[in-house]
Amino acid sequence: MDKPIGVIDSGLGGLTVAKEIMRQLPKEEIVYIGDSARCPYGPRDPEDVRRFTWEMINRLLKEQMKMLVIACNTAAAVVLEEVKRELAIPVIGVVHPGAISALKVTKRDHVAVIGTAGTISSGAYEKALKAINSEVKVDSLACPPFVPLVERGVFSGDEAVRTVDQALTPLDEKGFDTLILGCTHYPLLREVIRERVGPDIELISSGDETAREVSSLLYHKNLLYVDDRQPQHHFYTTGDAKRFKRLADQWMEIDVGHVETIQLGE
Known part of the structure; x- marks a missing residue:
């Protein structure tokens, strides 16, 4: 058509x-x-x-x-x-497709989700994940600085590294093996996020x-x-x-x- x-x-x-x-x-x-x-x-x-x-x-x-x-x-x-x-x-x-992608790759049924304050407070990803697999463990974290950073065109460099490092600190030692980039702005920071969480964590974009x-x-x-x-x-x-x-x-x-x-x- x-x-x-x-x-x-x-x-x-x-x-x-x-x-x-x-x-x-x-x-x-x-x-x-x-x-x-x-x-x-x-x-x-x-x-x-x-x-x-x-x-x-x-x-x-x-x-x-x-x-x-x-x-x-x-x-x-x-x-x-x-x-x-x-x-x-x-x-x-984009929430349901992102949840499906994460559940396809997690090996320990332990998924973390980062997103805007509105997305995280809605619990949309946790609901979508648990609707498919009620046993999955979900850690959620709002990362408010990321969207303004991307909208300014700052996808890499010292400012991006500092911002991502500080924002993701609460997820340290949580034990998840899969991280959902639960905002469509966040894949533009993918390489910086990858560097911060390490190569063993699966990064999921819903696109x-x-x-x-x-x-x-x-x-x-x-x-x-x-x-x-x-x-x-x-x-x-x-x-x-x-x-x-x-x-x-x-x-x-x-x-x-x-x-x-x-x-x-x-």
Whole structure:
């Protein structure tokens, strides 16, 4: 079907999911909104997160999307089930795919989750993990400094190393063997996090499993685009378009093309 897949996030983080969808489904068109002007969502009141998320969704409905991916863990934790009920198109979050990925690789049934304050306080990952395996042990930790760091384009270097080191200290000696990067911004800090936790810890990003779920759902609903083409992706931000494009080009490792600044809400 010649309609785009909508992807929404509080800012840059959802690009980690969009990149994987584009890799696994190279014929599909992506329409992306990153709400960088109001990022981060993690510390915000859930009702604000709900309102902001619906504003992005309503904007994307104008694009005639065939599927929606809520690539913001905080937003998914707050509003995913409501959106699924309200929309007539398939809707996917990133929490369940991330939980599935973690349970596939943990050897000791001991998983740690890092995320925003909103995601961690919601208990979304622990609920998703235990719904699949009630025996799994889960350690959860909010890492509020990570999203602002990524939104500034600081993915490596001394500041990133110091910030990650301090934030992850409470997880020292916990004994987990798998760490879920429970915010789509966090994979942009993957190498710094890897250095901090060591090579024996499996790092889980939800992008890969989410893209597989997107592919499977589109196939079963007969919504895949089947003809040959070079899709024209569209990227929108509520923040500075030039800055968003520079960081998106860097992370996606492609020229994402024109990025447009839009306004949401009043």
